[in-house]
Amino acid sequence: MADIQELKRTASQVRRDIIREVYGCQSGHPGGALGNTDLFVALYFEVMKHDPSFNMEAHGEDVFFLSNGHISPVFYSVLARSGYFPVEELKTFRAIDSRLQGHPTTHEGLPGVRIASGSLGQGVSVACGVALQKRMDGDDRTVFVLTGDGEQQEGQIWEAALFAPHNQLENLVLIIDDNGQQIDGPTKEVLQLGSFADKYAAFGWDIMHMDGNNMEETVRVLKEAQAKRNGKPTCIVMKTEMGMGVDFMVGTHHWHGKAPNKEQAENALSQLEETLGDFPMEGI
Amino acid sequence: MLSLDKLQSTGKKATRDGFGAGLKAAGDKHDNVIMLTADLRGSMKSEDFITTYPDRFIQMGISEANMMGVAAGLATGGKIPLTTTFANFSTGRVYDQIRQSIAYSDKNVKICASHAGLTLGEDGATHQILEDIGMMRMLPGMTVINPCDYNQTKAAVQAIVEHHGPVYLRFGRPSWPIFIPEGTKFEIGKALHLSEGSDVSIFATGHLVWYAVEAARQLEKEGISVDLINIHTIKPLDAEAVVASAKKTGAVVTCEEHNRYGGLGGAIAETLSAQHPTPQEFIGTDDTFGESGEAEQLLEKYGLGVKDIVAAAKRVVKRKQGSAVVG
Numbered sequence: 313m314a315d316i317q318e319l320k321r322t323a324s325q326v327r328r329d330i331i332r333e334v335y336g337c338q339s340g341h342p343g344g345a346l347g348n349t350d351l352f353v354a355l356y357f358e359v360m361k362h363d364p365s366f367n368m369e370a371h372g373e374d375v376f377f378l379s380n381g382h383i384s385p386v387f388y389s390v391l392a393r394s395g396y397f398p399v400e401e402l403k404t405f406r407a408i409d410s411r412l413q414g415h416p417t418t419h420e421g422l423p424g425v426r427i428a429s430g431s432l433g434q435g436v437s438v439a440c441g442v443a444l445q446k447r448m449d450g451d452d453r454t455v456f457v458l459t460g461d462g463e464q465q466e467g468q469i470w471e472a473a474l475f476a477p478h479n480q481l482e483n484l485v486l487i488i489d490d491n492g493q494q495i496d497g498p499t500k501e502v503l504q505l506g507s508f509a510d511k512y513a514a515f516g517w518d519i520m521h522m523d524g525n526n527m528e529e530t531v532r533v534l535k536e537a538q539a540k541r542n543g544k545p546t547c548i549v550m551k552t553e554m555g556m557g558v559d560f561m562v563g564t565h566h567w568h569g570k571a572p573n574k575e576q577a578e579n580a581l582s583q584l585e586e587t588l589g590d591f592p593m594e595g596i
Numbered sequence: 597m598l599s600l601d602k603l604q605s606t607g608k609k610a611t612r613d614g615f616g617a618g619l620k621a622a623g624d625k626h627d628n629v630i631m632l633t634a635d636l637r638g639s640m641k642s643e644d645f646i647t648t649y650p651d652r653f654i655q656m657g658i659s660e661a662n663m664m665g666v667a668a669g670l671a672t673g674g675k676i677p678l679t680t681t682f683a684n685f686s687t688g689r690v691y692d693q694i695r696q697s698i699a700y701s702d703k704n705v706k707i708c709a710s711h712a713g714l715t716l717g718e719d720g721a722t723h724q725i726l727e728d729i730g731m732m733r734m735l736p737g738m739t740v741i742n743p744c745d746y747n748q749t750k751a752a753v754q755a756i757v758e759h760h761g762p763v764y765l766r767f768g769r770p771s772w773p774i775f776i777p778e779g780t781k782f783e784i785g786k787a788l789h790l791s792e793g794s795d796v797s798i799f800a801t802g803h804l805v806w807y808a809v810e811a812a813r814q815l816e817k818e819g820i821s822v823d824l825i826n827i828h829t830i831k832p833l834d835a836e837a838v839v840a841s842a843k844k845t846g847a848v849v850t851c852e853e854h855n856r857y858g859g860l861g862g863a864i865a866e867t868l869s870a871q872h873p874t875p876q877e878f879i880g881t882d883d884t885f886g887e888s889g890e891a892e893q894l895l896e897k898y899g900l901g902v903k904d905i906v907a908a909a910k911r912v913v914k915r916k917q918g919s920a921v922v923g
Contacts, residue, residue: 369674418701426672428701431692437662438697441669441677444654448630449673468693471662478657 329389343567364395366423379435396424433466462494477516605773616641618753664693683712713853715891730858744805751782787837793821811905877908
């Protein structure tokens with residue numbers, strides 16, 4: 313049974329890591345990373361069966377794919393905090409010679425990453441492939457994939473949306489981060505997405521909803537989706553607030569792809585309790 | 597050692613038939629070989645594999661981008677996926693998917709592309725891709741192979757399945773002479789010497805290898821000795837064999853069913869200009885789209901015929917002699 317308080321404490325540290333990662337290199341995407349922190353912590357610290365000693369093929373493990381690779385700061389923090397690589401390596405985020413590229417890649421051999429992402433719209437297809445492979449190999453673990461909501465404007469997503477129900481990929485869980493924001497502004501102004509629930513239901517998916525900034529609800533819904541085997545893939549429409557946890561970053565696309573200055577970073581960190589110890593870094 | 601008199605047509609079959617036969621053989625040997633297709637199972641001549649291993653066949657529908665991603669996922673879990681569709685839809689349409697989810701992610705995916713080049717024929721220029729070798733050759737880590745007949749394609753499929761890493765395998769639609777002796781070893785990255793000669797090197801890939809053989813016979817009759825080399829693997833290029841032949845003959849002709857830019861000719865020019873600058877003539881389409889017509893009509897119209905290879909060889913031999921006088 314999940315210790316929700318413990319997960320929240322971990323999430324606070326992960327949010328600190330995010331602020332310090334993007335502050336350190338003065339680039340990156342803090343907004344979506346902060347909004348998705350509770351989801352990542354729930355997956356990696358409670359829901360998924362996974363092995364930080366890392367094997368690419370992941371037989372007998374649940375696997376997660378990040379399709380919207382730009383929220384890499386949260387992915388790296390959670391991988392490091394769950395033991396895939398040393399926490400202190402977070403200080404190399406986006407720096408020269410680092411395994412922590414701006415967008416995640418397998419190319420530098422960073423444990424925990426199974427596909428490159430950054431060019432949007434590709435992760436659901438990859439997750440479909442792994443879900444198929446697991447079924448072929450009699451491995452009943454679950455494949456999770458996260459996309460942004462703006463990312464759902466990519467056409468490839470809808471090819472995969474047809475494919476998964478047709479092939480009854482019941483071990484596949486797609487999570488859409490429905491925060492209503494993309495780089496150029498609110499999604500409803502940039503290119504309307506309408507109802508994800510209606511669209512995916514029409515394509516033949518099971519629909520679930522959750523508040524992705526409510527840890528208790530996130531854990532409960534993810535576990536239900538993980539256990540469900542009814543011949544259909546699952547789409548979780550997840551409401552989050554971009555920038556969650558830092559008052560001046562919440563609910564705006566302004567911090568989608570912008571790093572805080574020193575004063576802003578210190579302000580942000582003052583709102584987030586240090587619970588597991590910060591990684592070493594000069595200046596902040 | 598092969599020679600011109602051993603390179604006789606023993607019948608005709610399409611290279612895509614060779615793909616189907618190679619796939620079945622590779623599937624028999626490796627139970628993690630998976631075939632995917634984007635609504636073109638019939639065109640890929642793979643019914644033998646599909647009916648023998650229905651659980652290892654994935655019908656994608658007309659969704660090539662998704663096919664590349666699904667293949668990357670299958671490879672992540674340890675499968676050896678072969679994606680199949682026409683060359684046009686295997687490359688340009690899905691370049692970014694190949695780049696990020698396959699090449700950059702180092703996935704063991706085999707992109708198997710039929711109906712490449714002009715010889716696709718009557719469907720016309722929308723389907724006749726002449727830029728695919730260039731696109732795939734530009735991708736770091738991508739192996740690029742263009743076999744020349746049924747036997748070589750069949751052998752190539754088995755070789756790529758046993759090679760770890762992303763591969764682009766290009767083949768074609770038309771029925772074409774079978775002339776590479778069965779059992780000829782196919783080694784990725786290793787040029788196949790078809791005939792020894794001393795006056796001019798002809799490097800050929802794909803369907804045009806047969807034309808190069810015929811051109812070499814004519815040239816030999818006219819007293820021009822041809823060093824004829826089949827470059828089935830355009831990347832990694834067998835630079836050692838290319839440079840050795842160019843040093844021997846001092847004159848080069850490249851032959852490919854592809855734009856003169858970016859393909860085999862470009863690869864050889866890049867290598868020779870750095871290691872042993874040599875006069876070169878390029879047989880390939882002249883930066884143009886194709887059109888509808890019969891395969892051999894198109895090759896002739898676009899300057900890829902036997903007589904074009906013969907003429908190019910004579911031109912380059914003359915250039916060599918000219919530069920020798922000047923030098």
